[in-house]
Amino acid sequence: MTGMERVPMGPPWSVDLIADLHAGVLPPEVAAQLRPRVEADPEAREILQALDATLEDLHALPPIPMPDHVAARIDAALAAEARPAAPVVSLDEARKRRNRRLGLGGGVLVAAAAAFGIVLAVSPGTQQPSNDAKPAPTTSSANTAPPLALKRDELGSAVGDVLKAQNFGPLETPDRLAGCLRGGGITSSGNPLGISPITLDGKDAVMAILPAGLGQYRLVVLDPETCGPDKPEGVLADTTIKPR
Amino acid sequence: MTAAASSDADLISAHAAGDPYAFSELVKRHRDRMWAVALRTLRDPEEAADALQEAFISAFRAASSFRAESQVTTWLHRIVVNACLDRMRRRQTRPTVPLPEAGPGEPAAPRDAMSDRETSLMVQEALMALPEEQRAPIVLVDVEGYSVAETAQLLGIAEGTVKSRCARGRAKLAKVLGHLRNRIADANVPADGVNVQEQRQWEGR
Numbered sequence: 001m002t003g004m005e006r007v008p009m010g011p012p013w014s015v016d017l018i019a020d021l022h023a024g025v026l027p028p029e030v031a032a033q034l035r036p037r038v039e040a041d042p043e044a045r046e047i048l049q050a051l052d053a054t055l056e057d058l059h060a061l062p063p064i065p066m067p068d069h070v071a072a073r074i075d076a077a078l079a080a081e082a083r084p085a086a087p088v089v090s091l092d093e094a095r096k097r098r099n100r101r102l103g104l105g106g107g108v109l110v111a112a113a114a115a116f117g118i119v120l121a122v123s124p125g126t127q128q129p130s131n132d133a134k135p136a137p138t139t140s141s142a143n144t145a146p147p148l149a150l151k152r153d154e155l156g157s158a159v160g161d162v163l164k165a166q167n168f169g170p171l172e173t174p175d176r177l178a179g180c181l182r183g184g185g186i187t188s189s190g191n192p193l194g195i196s197p198i199t200l201d202g203k204d205a206v207m208a209i210l211p212a213g214l215g216q217y218r219l220v221v222l223d224p225e226t227c228g229p230d231k232p233e234g235v236l237a238d239t240t241i242k243p244r
Numbered sequence: 245m246t247a248a249a250s251s252d253a254d255l256i257s258a259h260a261a262g263d264p265y266a267f268s269e270l271v272k273r274h275r276d277r278m279w280a281v282a283l284r285t286l287r288d289p290e291e292a293a294d295a296l297q298e299a300f301i302s303a304f305r306a307a308s309s310f311r312a313e314s315q316v317t318t319w320l321h322r323i324v325v326n327a328c329l330d331r332m333r334r335r336q337t338r339p340t341v342p343l344p345e346a347g348p349g350e351p352a353a354p355r356d357a358m359s360d361r362e363t364s365l366m367v368q369e370a371l372m373a374l375p376e377e378q379r380a381p382i383v384l385v386d387v388e389g390y391s392v393a394e395t396a397q398l399l400g401i402a403e404g405t406v407k408s409r410c411a412r413g414r415a416k417l418a419k420v421l422g423h424l425r426n427r428i429a430d431a432n433v434p435a436d437g438v439n440v441q442e443q444r445q446w447e448g449r
Contacts, residue, residue, distance in 0.1 A: 015415045015424065023411035024392075025404065050423035054414050057367045057421055058386035060360075064368075066279035070293045074275070075268060077297050081304050082264050160264060 007033045011041040018047045072211030076193045079163045147197040147204070155207070155219045156241045162194040162207050162219075169197030169206050170224035177208060180227035184235035186210070186220060193217065200236055212240045252316035260308040267304050274317060278324045284383045285328040287372050292328075299327035325384070325398050332376060370420040378413030381406045386414070 007030055008017055020026050021034055038044040066074075147169070148158050171177050174191055181188055192208040198221070199205060205221050212218035218240045227234020250258070250266075252273070258266035278299070282292035303323045310319055371379060371387075384395040385406065392410075396403040418424045 015418070016412065019411040019415035019418075020408060023407045023414065025408045025411050047418075047424065050418040051414050053423040054418040054421055055386055057363065058371070058382065058417070059389075060364070061280075061284075061367055061371075061387050062364055063276045064280040064283055066275045066296075067289070070279065070289070070296070071272075071275060073293060074271065074297050074300055077301055078268055078271065078304060081301055082267070164264070 006030075010037070011044055013038065013041075013044055015047050018044055019051055022048055022051045068211060072193065075211060076191060079193055080166070082164065147199050148207075149199045149202070150207075151201055152237060155221065155237060155239060158196075158198060158207060159194075159209060159217060159219070159241070162196045162198075162209050163217075165194050165196035166191065167196050169195075170204070171195075171206050171222065171227075177206075177222075179229040180222045180224075180231075180234055181208070181210075181220065182229050183227055183231040184220070184222075184238060185232065186218075186235070186238065203236075205236055217241055256307050256310050256316060259304075260310075267307065270316070270320075271300055274320055277317075278320065281321065281324055281383065281388060282328050284368075284371060284387065285325070285380050286331060287376075287379070291331055295327040295331050296324060298330075299324040302327070321388070322398065329380070329399065332380065367417075367421060370417050373420070374413050374416060378409045378416070381409045382413045382417075385410055 010017075013034075018038060021031055021038060024031070026034065038048070148161055150158055168174070168177060171180065177192065177195065178188070188210045192210055194209040196207055197204070198207045200207075200221050204224065206224055208220045208222065210218040210220060219237065220235060221237035223234045223236050225234075250269070252270060255266045255270040259270070275296075278296060279292065282296050282299075283289060286292045286295060299320075303320055306323070310316070371382065374382065380399060381395055381401075384390045384398060385392060390398070392403050392406050396406045399406065401409075
């Protein structure tokens, strides 16, 4: 261009031209000449006001709450990200850590050890050889450490650990989990935020953590022996908590 | 550590120090706003969810290098906008849906008879119907309050282009939202791609 900017003739001017003026698109020398003429024209002034009103509408747009299922999905992705990369921890160390965290005495330690023994005794008969199993999102630490030993009134204390795990344990697959949840009348889409074998009052179980709305978790404890699509009795515990 | 009273910066520090809940807490605080940005920019909820997930994961990983001189929200915003733009660039070849001439073109009721909620829905709908290249700058400048310069930087386009795309989009919105009397709008707002030559001339400056 030559720098000899023509000032558009008018009125009338197109809405787009006035929108350009309004948005500061026009070269300053053109804008300077055009603005007083535009402001002197009622129709053009009306367009400027319409553009201002549009801006007000846009400024006033409220936030859009993130849908629960998206929030849950992001929580799960972040929980997976936060999960340590399968550290190798000795059994003794794992027990010590867990019991420190749970503040439990030696009696439960024995129960946990016993429960672990049972798991070891039961699983070889029911599990497929590991190289045939389809790639499940389990962590090796989950396979080497004994399941968390919990009591019914202290499920919340396990949230941190279970959120870090995607170990379906004896439930093996997301499909079986979904069936067990359905049996308890619990609907949940997608993978749980965390899942891990535990013992509940000394009995083998699986705890799944499901999204339950903003900042809340639904803790569901399932009995892998009895749960299924038509078996509500397989749900041993079902509680919603808001951590901290 | 993750008590409600903690500042965003405290949460970032706690996260860097290994608090497993700190980053989730930060995300919880800002996710609605970030969701609005992603959804308004990308329009498709599935894509918005993907972009946000990507963005939050990369923020999670990068949080330890976060520098306290920038606001946590600005920093998060930038990561989210970049994730959205990456997606937009990837789908650039796909056609955008033009602003419908029928439907929301005629407001169903006079503006003053509408509730705030109805107005928001209408504005939202009209915004979603804008072509992508106009919607992204309008979301950033007019909805999120970024400056033209910041928006130009975020979108990787010239400031003049941000302004003219905003101008084009606002003109369409003014019509669809019923701020322009139909007589003026019909006479003056072509359906799309108006004054392309004139626009290029200004943008090229």
